[in-house]
Structure formats: C-alpha cells, structure tokens
Amino acid sequence: MRALLEAALLRAWLRRGWLACVFWPVSKLFQLIIQFRLGLIMLGYKSQTRLAVPVIMVGNIFIGGTGKTPLVIWLAQQLKRAGKHPGVISRGYGASAETISEVWTDSLASVVGDEPLLIAQRTSCPVMVGRDRVAAGRALLEAYPKTDVIISDDGLQHYALARDVEILMFDQRGVGNGYLLPAGPLREPVSRRRDFTVLNAPLGVSVTGIGDQVLRMQLIPDTLFCLAAPEQKTSLAQMNGRRITAAAGIGHPERYFAMLRAAGLQFDELALQDHHAFTSETFRTIDADIILITEKDAVKCRQLAELRNDVRIWVVPVSAQLDAGFAAQLLKMISEK
Structure with a gap:
C-alpha cells in the first residue's frame, strides 16, 4: 500500500495539478528555510568541516532514486584507474547501525544499507556509513590513511560537510513540476550551485530545465x-x-x-x-x-x-557509461583543489 501511495504522489508531482496548487504556499516556506540555512553558512554563523582530502559530493534534488549508486561506482573505478585511492561515505539508507560502521563485502544489508554494500562489493574501496558524514569521513581517513579522495554517496543537503566538487544528478523525469516539497518533488531549487550536471537517461531522451552543459549517463546491462x-x-x-x-x-x-x-x-x-x-x-x-x-x-x-x-x-548488473572526458575534468578539478 505504501509503495502505491508513493507512486501516486510521484505521478502527481510531475504536473502542476490541484495538489501542487494546494501545497505551493508551504513549498515557498520550505524554500525560505533552505535559503536561511545556506545564508547562515555563507555569513559564517554556521560552520562547515573540511576534511584533509578532496570530497566529491554526488546527489540529487529530485526526491527518490536518479542513479547515484552506479555513478559512485563509476567514479571510484575511474579514480582507481588514475592511480588514486578513493573511499566512499554514505548515510546507508535503511541501515540499523547507530554509529559509524565500516562496510565489508559480507556485511548485512540490514545493518549497513543495500547501496553501500553494493558499492563495497563492486569497487573494493573502503566504505563507511553513518548519519554524521563528517564523522564517517574522519573514521575512513583514520582507518585508511592512504585515502586521497572521498566520494559522498548522496548528502548534498548535509551542509556540515564541506565539499570540493558537487555532482547533481537527474533522470528522465527532470525537475517534475518544478516545485519544492511538498508541492513538488524537489528538495532544493534547481538553480542551486553545482560543478557538474549528469542526466541518467537513454540516448534520444531530452530533458529541459536542468541547466546547461549536461553530461549524459547511460546504464548498460552487463x-x-x-x-x-x-x-x-x-x-x-x-x-x-x-x-x-x-x-x-x-x-x-x-x-x-x-x-x-x-x-x-x-x-x-x-x-x-x-x-x-x-x-x-x-x-x-x-x-x-x-x-x-x-x-x-x-x-x-x-x-x-x-x-x-x-x-x-x-x-x-548494470554499469554506468559516461563521456571519458568527464573523468579527465574531474581529476583536473581535484588536483587544483
């Protein structure tokens, strides 16, 4: 029943119907709260913690899955091929562990989360999960001091952790009706800053309103x-x-x-x-x-x-396929950081 209700809500968020109109005033209040939080950070009233290595943040503003996990796996594999030693941190959605936990290839998905477990199995990189991403990043660096770049699986809205590169993901649903929660499917305005925009959609599928210079990602079945x-x-x-x-x-x-x-x-x-x-x-x-x-x-x-x-x-299984030039741009940006 819950899955059916969520599916119905997502369908409603793809258009500007009565539901969007009813909740539009609440969504504007939600936007003000977001802007207030960001303002506190920009003015220095709320601090961010910067880790000792560059942090790549992979996330989305459209509620629900847009293909972040395959992209995180692709990024980790590309970084390893370039001679880097990446590590991954994640919230571990559905994870029961209350503290910071390392993900092993035989960990229980119910404890560490299904996506972090898949990332650990596919990449052989160190993976730490925890609600506090700063603490997860610190624990990873302490356990694996050779780590020279951290990929955060989701966490765009976890502002306590400073990031050096932000990758914003969309799929063929684009921005839906363009409204923020609860009138629409967006956690933040589509105008939010990012370094890269990635569209996870088949060739031939065009999406408007997600920004310029969009990189296309395809999921290829293995x-x-x-x-x-x-x-x-x-x-x-x-x-x-x-x-x-x-x-x-x-x-x-x-x-x-x-x-x-x-x-x-x-x-x-x-x-x-x-x-x-x-x-x-x-x-x-x-x-x-x-x-x-x-x-x-x-x-x-x-x-x-x-x-x-x-x-x-x-x-x-699926593997992400992206323009090879993306990896080169990312490595250049990391080296500059």
Whole structure:
C-alpha cells in the first residue's frame, strides 16, 4: 500500500495539478528555510568541516532514486584507474547501525544499507556509513590513511560537510513540476550551485530545465548471473521466450523495466518499494520461469537462504557509461583543489 501511495504522489508531482496548487504556499516556506540555512553558512554563523582530502559530493534534488549508486561506482573505478585511492561515505539508507560502521563485502544489508554494500562489493574501496558524514569521513581517513579522495554517496543537503566538487544528478523525469516539497518533488531549487550536471537517461531522451552543459549517463546491462549459481551466466537476449517476471526495489523501477523492454524482453512487472525488505515469501507465489532482479536487490536476496537457493532468480548488473572526458575534468578539478 505504501509503495502505491508513493507512486501516486510521484505521478502527481510531475504536473502542476490541484495538489501542487494546494501545497505551493508551504513549498515557498520550505524554500525560505533552505535559503536561511545556506545564508547562515555563507555569513559564517554556521560552520562547515573540511576534511584533509578532496570530497566529491554526488546527489540529487529530485526526491527518490536518479542513479547515484552506479555513478559512485563509476567514479571510484575511474579514480582507481588514475592511480588514486578513493573511499566512499554514505548515510546507508535503511541501515540499523547507530554509529559509524565500516562496510565489508559480507556485511548485512540490514545493518549497513543495500547501496553501500553494493558499492563495497563492486569497487573494493573502503566504505563507511553513518548519519554524521563528517564523522564517517574522519573514521575512513583514520582507518585508511592512504585515502586521497572521498566520494559522498548522496548528502548534498548535509551542509556540515564541506565539499570540493558537487555532482547533481537527474533522470528522465527532470525537475517534475518544478516545485519544492511538498508541492513538488524537489528538495532544493534547481538553480542551486553545482560543478557538474549528469542526466541518467537513454540516448534520444531530452530533458529541459536542468541547466546547461549536461553530461549524459547511460546504464548498460552487463552479463546476467544466476543468484543460486553465480558461475552460470547469460545475456538478456538469451532470456527471450521464457516466462519472466522482472522485480525492482529501487527508486524508479520504470527505468529498469524500460531497459529490459529495450532489450526486447516481454515480462510481468513487480515494482517494489525502494530499499524493499525482502523475505522468503517475496517471490513464493510468482509463477514464472525466470525472475530478473537488480544488483541492488541481489545484495539482500543472497542473504536469505530461501532466495539465495531459488534457481529462477537471475541478477541484471548494470554499469554506468559516461563521456571519458568527464573523468579527465574531474581529476583536473581535484588536483587544483
């Protein structure tokens, strides 16, 4: 029920209907509060903490998922290829840990969060999670003193942490109706400062109102693997002709479904709430030969024996694809900092 209500609210925020009109005065008050907080920082009444290494902040102002995690993974991989030693800090959405926690490749997603766990598994970089990003950054640097750049997974609105590079992400929904919460889907005005704007959308999809000099990111599906037997691999094309259910517990499931349709697959959709808490019952009543899940969901499913041993479940990993020039620009900016 909650997932249905959230989906209905997001649909309403894509246009300027009655809901936007009713809450427009409240959204203007929300904007004043944001501007007041920023003003305190600019005037020096509220301090920011600067870490000993450059900080790259990856975030969005559109509420919900826009593809930050694949971009964080791409950034970490690019920095490592350039000889850097990146580390990642994250809030760890849904994490139960109250203190700063290091993410290991076998950590429980329920403790550290599904996205930080996926980042740790894909990048082999040190990852720390915690509500206090300054404390998380300090803990990471203390544990891994060779770290020379930190990537913050989300946290644009965590103003206590000073940042050297800000990357603002959008997807094909753009800015929605352009209003701030609760009249629209935006946490901050679209005019907020940033160093880079990244649009996560397929080629041919144009979005207006997100700024100039937009870098395009595409999510490309990698080789699929069976959750019960990861050594078994295949491609999306080889899934044709099977009875398929595609499940996604991510911020914008339709983006995942559109990618599968573009690969020529026909399937039943199972849109789950973002950061869905999987149980042994999640897929029990699904009548399908194949259940396709996202890599983000896989880190949780493999920690449940009933799902880990379900031979119907196949994982669809994706990799971010961006202009190679972006990495060069980023490295230049870091070196200048």
